[in-house]
Amino acid sequence: MLIELIGIEKTYITRRDGVPLKALNGINLTIKKGEMVAIKGSSGAGKSTLLHIIGCLDKPTSGIYKLDGADVSKESSAKLSKIRNKKFGFVMQHFALVEEDNALQNVGIPLLFAKTPISQIDTLAMEQLRQLSIENLAKQRVSKLSGGEKQRVAIARALINQPEVILADEPTGALDSENSTMILKIFKALNAQGKTIIIVTHEDFVANACDRIITISDGRIK
Ligand SMILES: Nc1ncnc2c1ncn2[C@@H]1O[C@H](COP(=O)(O)OP(=O)(O)OP(=O)(O)O)[C@@H](O)[C@H]1O
Ligand SMILES: [Mg+2]
Numbered sequence: 499m500l501i502e503l504i505g506i507e508k509t510y511i512t513r514r515d516g517v518p519l520k521a522l523n524g525i526n527l528t529i530k531k532g533e534m535v536a537i538k539g540s541s542g543a544g545k546s547t548l549l550h551i552i553g554c555l556d557k558p559t560s561g562i563y564k565l566d567g568a569d570v571s572k573e574s575s576a577k578l579s580k581i582r583n584k585k586f587g588f589v590m591q592h593f594a595l596v597e598e599d600n601a602l603q604n605v606g607i608p609l610l611f612a613k614t615p616i617s618q619i620d621t622l623a624m625e626q627l628r629q630l631s632i633e634n635l636a637k638q639r640v641s642k643l644s645g646g647e648k649q650r651v652a653i654a655r656a657l658i659n660q661p662e663v664i665l666a667d668e669p670t671g672a673l674d675s676e677n678s679t680m681i682l683k684i685f686k687a688l689n690a691q692g693k694t695i696i697i698v699t700h701e702d703f704v705a706n707a708c709d710r711i712i713t714i715s716d717g718r719i720k
Contacts, residue, residue: 499528499529499530499564499567500529500530500531500533500565500566500662500663500694501527501528501529501552501563501564501565501663501694502527502528502562502563502564502565502567503525503526503527503528503551503552503561503562503563503564504526504561504562504563504564505524505525505526505560505561505562506522506524506525506526506527506548506551506558506560506561506562506563507520507522507523507524507525507558507559507560507561507717508520508521508522508544508547508551508556508558508559508717509521509559520717521544521547521717522544522547522548522551522558522717523544523716523717523718524561524717524718525548525561525714525717525718525719526719527712527719529694529696530694531662531692531694532689532692532693532694533694533695533709533710534685534686534689534694534695534696534697534707534708534709534710535695535696535697535708535709535710535711535712536697536698536699536704536705536708536710536711536712537549537696537697537698537699537711537712537713537714538698538699538700538705538711538712538713538714539713539714539715540715543714543715543716543717544714544716544717545667545698545714546667546698547717548714549665549667549696549698551563552586552665552696553582553586553588553663553665554570554573554578554579554581554582554585554586555582555588557571557572557573557578558571565581565585583608583611583612583659584612584659584661585661585662585663586661586662586663586664586665587655587656587657587658587659587661587663587664587665588656588664588665588666588667589649589652589653589656589664589665589666589667589669590652590666590667590668590669591667591668591669591671591672592672593640593645593648593649593651593652593672594652595640595648595651595652595655596640597639597640597641598639598640598641599639599640600636600637600638600639600640601627601632601635601636601637601638601640601643601651601654602620602623602624602627602636602637603623604640604651604652604655605623605626605627605651605654605655605658606619606620606622606623606658607655608655608658608659609622609623609658609659612659622658623636623654623658624636626654626655626657626658627651627654629654629657630650630653630654630657630684632647632650632651632654635647635650635651644677645672645673645674645677646673646674646676646677646680646681649669649670649672649673649677649681650680650681650684653681653684657688661693662693662694663693663694663695663696664685664688664693664694664695664696665696666685666695666696666697666698666699667698668698668699668700669681669685669697669699670682670699670701670704671699671700671701678701678703678704679703682703682704682707685697686707695708
C-alpha cells in the first residue's frame with residue numbers, strides 16, 4: 499500500500515482564543531499506487547489539512563501514517579522534508595510561483611533544494627517545460643502569464659523531481675472551464691503514465707474524472 503492513514507487526528511490550537519480545533523477526527527484511508535483520487539467536502543472540512551499530512555508538510559497530532567509501509571507519523575521535520583522532496587509534487591490553487599521570476603527559474607526551484615548541480619538545472623527545467631509543451635514560456639516572467647499558463651508551469655515544477663505522487667489543492671479553482679479542462683487532461687495523462695494523483699476539488703467534473711471520490715465532513719470521511 500502506498501498511503502495508509504490509521505486513526506489520523508489533527509488538532510490546531512487557534513491563535514485567536516487558544517481553543518483546540520479538531521480539523522481531522524479519526525481518518526482511516528488507504529490509497530494504492532497509481533490511483534487517481536478526489537477529495538471533496540465543504541469549506542473548513544479538513545481537506546487541505548489532510549493533503550498536507552499526506553504530503554508530509556505537516557504531522558498528525560495522533561494516529562499512524564504509513565508511507566510505502568513505513569510509519570512516518572513521528573519522523574523529524576528534517577526527515578519529512580527529505581521524503582516530501584523526493585516523493586511528492588504539489589500543485590496549489592493560486593499556483594504559488596515566484597511571480598518576478600521566469601517560468602524556467604520557477605521550474606528549477608525544487609532542483610536547488612534537491613542539490614542538483616547548478617549547471618544541470620536549466621537543462622532539466624527546460625526538458626520538463628517541453629514535456630508539457632510550454633517550452634515557449636521558459637523566459638517569460640510568471641507575472642505576465644495567464645492563469646492556465648501559470649498552472650502548467652506549476653505542474654512542471656511539481657514534476658521536476660519526478661515524484662511518485664502529485665498532490666493538488668483545488669488546482670482548477672482559479673481557472674475558467676477551458677483551462678480547467680486542460681489541467682484535468684494533464685493530470686489524467688500523468689495518471690496514465692503511472693503517477694498517483696490526489697486532488698482536492700469542489701468541481702464535480704474534476705471529481706468524476708477520478709477513480710474514487712472521498713468526501714470529508716467535519717474532519718471525518720463520510
Ligand atoms: N494552521 C491552522 N491553525 C489553526 N486552524 C487551522 C489551521 N489550518 C486550518 N485550520 C482550521 O482547520 C479546519 C480545517 O481547515 P482546512 O484548511 O483543512 O479546510 P478545507 O477543507 O481545506 O477548507 P477550504 O475548502 O476552505 O480550503 C478549519 O476550521 C480551519 O479554520
Ligand atoms: Mg483547503
